[in-house]
Amino acid sequence: MASADIGLIGLAVMGSNLALNIAEKGYTIAVHNRTAAKIDEFVAEAGELRPRIIGKADLKEFVQAIKAPRSIIIMVKAGKPVDDVIEELLPLLDKGDAILECGNSLYTDTQRRFDYLKPKGIGYLGVGVSGGEEGARHGPSIMVGGSKEQWHNAEPVLKAIAAKFNGEPCCAYLGEGGAGHFVKTIHNGIEYADMQMIAEVYGVMRDGLGMNPKQASDVFKEWNKGPLNSYLIEITGYVLEAIDGPTGKPLVELIVDRAGQKGTGRWSAIVAQEMAVPATAIEGAVAARSLSAAKDQRVAAEAIYGKRQAGGADVSLAELEKALLAGKIAAYAQGFAVLAKASEENGWNLPLGTIAKIWRAGCIIRSRFLDQMAATYDKGDNVNLLVAPDFVTIMKDAHPSLRKVVAAGALGEFPLICLSSALSYFDSYRQARGTANLIQGQRDFFGAHGFEIEGRGPGQHGKWPSTLGN
Ligand SMILES: NC(=O)C1=CN([C@@H]2O[C@H](COP(=O)(O)OP(=O)(O)OC[C@H]3O[C@@H](n4cnc5c(N)ncnc54)[C@H](OP(=O)(O)O)[C@@H]3O)[C@@H](O)[C@H]2O)C=CC1
Ligand SMILES: O=C(CO)[C@H](O)[C@H](O)COP(=O)(O)O
Numbered sequence: 251m252a253s254a255d256i257g258l259i260g261l262a263v264m265g266s267n268l269a270l271n272i273a274e275k276g277y278t279i280a281v282h283n284r285t286a287a288k289i290d291e292f293v294a295e296a297g298e299l300r301p302r303i304i305g306k307a308d309l310k311e312f313v314q315a316i317k318a319p320r321s322i323i324i325m326v327k328a329g330k331p332v333d334d335v336i337e338e339l340l341p342l343l344d345k346g347d348a349i350l351e352c353g354n355s356l357y358t359d360t361q362r363r364f365d366y367l368k369p370k371g372i373g374y375l376g377v378g379v380s381g382g383e384e385g386a387r388h389g390p391s392i393m394v395g396g397s398k399e400q401w402h403n404a405e406p407v408l409k410a411i412a413a414k415f416n417g418e419p420c421c422a423y424l425g426e427g428g429a430g431h432f433v434k435t436i437h438n439g440i441e442y443a444d445m446q447m448i449a450e451v452y453g454v455m456r457d458g459l460g461m462n463p464k465q466a467s468d469v470f471k472e473w474n475k476g477p478l479n480s481y482l483i484e485i486t487g488y489v490l491e492a493i494d495g496p497t498g499k500p501l502v503e504l505i506v507d508r509a510g511q512k513g514t515g516r517w518s519a520i521v522a523q524e525m526a527v528p529a530t531a532i533e534g535a536v537a538a539r540s541l542s543a544a545k546d547q548r549v550a551a552e553a554i555y556g557k558r559q560a561g562g563a564d565v566s567l568a569e570l571e572k573a574l575l576a577g578k579i580a581a582y583a584q585g586f587a588v589l590a591k592a593s594e595e596n597g598w599n600l601p602l603g604t605i606a607k608i609w610r611a612g613c614i615i616r617s618r619f620l621d622q623m624a625a626t627y628d629k630g631d632n633v634n635l636l637v638a639p640d641f642v643t644i645m646k647d648a649h650p651s652l653r654k655v656v657a658a659g660a661l662g663e664f665p666l667i668c669l670s671s672a673l674s675y676f677d678s679y680r681q682a683r684g685t686a687n688l689i690q691g692q693r694d695f696f697g698a699h700g701f702e703i704e705g706r707g708p709g710q711h712g713k714w715p716s717t718l719g720n
Pocket of ligand 1: 335383
């Protein structure tokens with residue numbers, strides 16, 4: 251007898267918390283996991299939500315427990331496991347049922363799965379979920395793409411479990427096929443840039459201003475009351491003040507400086523490059539994580555070039571705050587520019603204002619200025635944020651500080667890969683006449699690629715010397 255409103259496969263961190271969130275909102279949910287022992291454990295620990303959770307170790311019984319047309323969430327490791335689960339489910343589903351794949355999948359995989367299932371009459375929704383464990387349990391940001399018809403079946407549940415901003419659910423249908431997972435990928439690309447810039451500012455505090463973690467924590471906590479107010483600034487304050495139990499030392503000083511990465515940041519940088527959209531802050535953040543992982547090489551190189559002297563950064567905390575604000579705005583501008591271009595190329599018609607709105611709560615990049623970004627796009631200003639009036643005002647005030655911090659980094663030997671690339675992006679973007687005229691001359695010299703001259707049009711060539719002096 252089918253009694254569950256929805257099903258969920260994959261009871262790891264995200265799946266188990268989403269299942270509890272769904273049950274808490276009054277829906278009955280059937281759950282399944284490859285390793286069956288986890289199902290019993292999960293149901294046993296569900297407390298008062300237990301009556302609304304149906305654990306099924308047998309996949310056929312799991313499917314039969316869900317009311318038709320079925321909505322089944324898959325929350326397993328991204329990649330092949332998703333394809334494996336789809337293949338196992340397929341013979342058990344009926345036309346009109348829908349799979350909601352909620353992991354961090356590559357959007358082209360989502361598109362491929364959507365195209366594969368459509369002729370079989372099975373709906374496929376690629377759903378980006380952000381907010382980590384806490385978000386999944388109490389309200390994530392939910393970015394939906396794929397089969398519109400089946401979205402309407404799942405909409406009440408997804409909107410019920412999503413985070414709310416001023417009462418509005420942070421959940422929206424964004425477009426066909428892989429649109430939802432694409433938006434989640436770019437969300438993560440922005441997340442990488444945001445985190446890297448915060449880490450760079452922490453580096454200036456630690457190595458250039460001689461601040462200890464507690465002092466840095468106090469500054470981030472203070473900044474969280476102003477224009478930088480955001481989840482990432484808030485958690486940075488907590489991470490910096492944490493103390494390691496066994497040693498009594500600041501935990502952050504004991505954590506090895508190698509950052510992990512699971513792929514979404516890299517995918518953002520790759521797709522930006524593929525579409526010829528400059529996303530230097532995101533690219534810089536990915537490169538910084540890769541450099542962080544090359545610990546042995548860094549140790550060897552420091553032995554060759556010498557350790558930089560501590561202190562000596564000629565910047566104030568107020569300048570650091572503004573520099574971070576300017577850098578972040580440039581990074582978000584890049585992320586939204588990638589979304590705008592992808593929307594055009596894939597015919598998704600991505601609603602940028604709605605995307606900014608559903609990122610205002612629940613997700614990792616939630617921040618005060620996303621509300622302003624939402625208002626900008628809602629006005630129909632589909633422009634680069636750097637030229638949107640609200641952000642012009644902020645950038646005019648903040649870019650001199652970014653400049654000063656980047657200069658201090660260059661002179662003081664603090665690596666600011668992300669902040670400096672954000673500044674160069676800003677400077678390149680606002681420069682009416684750049685230097686690519688020389689590149690065009692060089693290209694024509696060695697490859698007869700031609701160049702354009704105002705008033706004479708494209709296809710011009712220079713009379714270059716045929717032999718060189720050396
Ligand atoms: N952790 C986070 O903060 C966030 C994660 N995500 C994404 O959500 C998804 C789930 O993440 P998370 O909860 O961390 O779990 P993991 O990515 O660690 O995946 C573990 C789950 O996948 C299942 N699984 C792995 N391989 C297979 C397979 N071949 N067939 C069936 N099931 C399989 C595991 O089953 P078993 O128990 O049998 O091993 C387990 O339920 C991922 O795509 C992740 O990138 C998204 C946002 C935030
Ligand atoms: O999607 C997420 C947050 O939004 C996940 O936490 C993801 O794992 C973050 O990426 P990475 O592990 O590469 O830092």
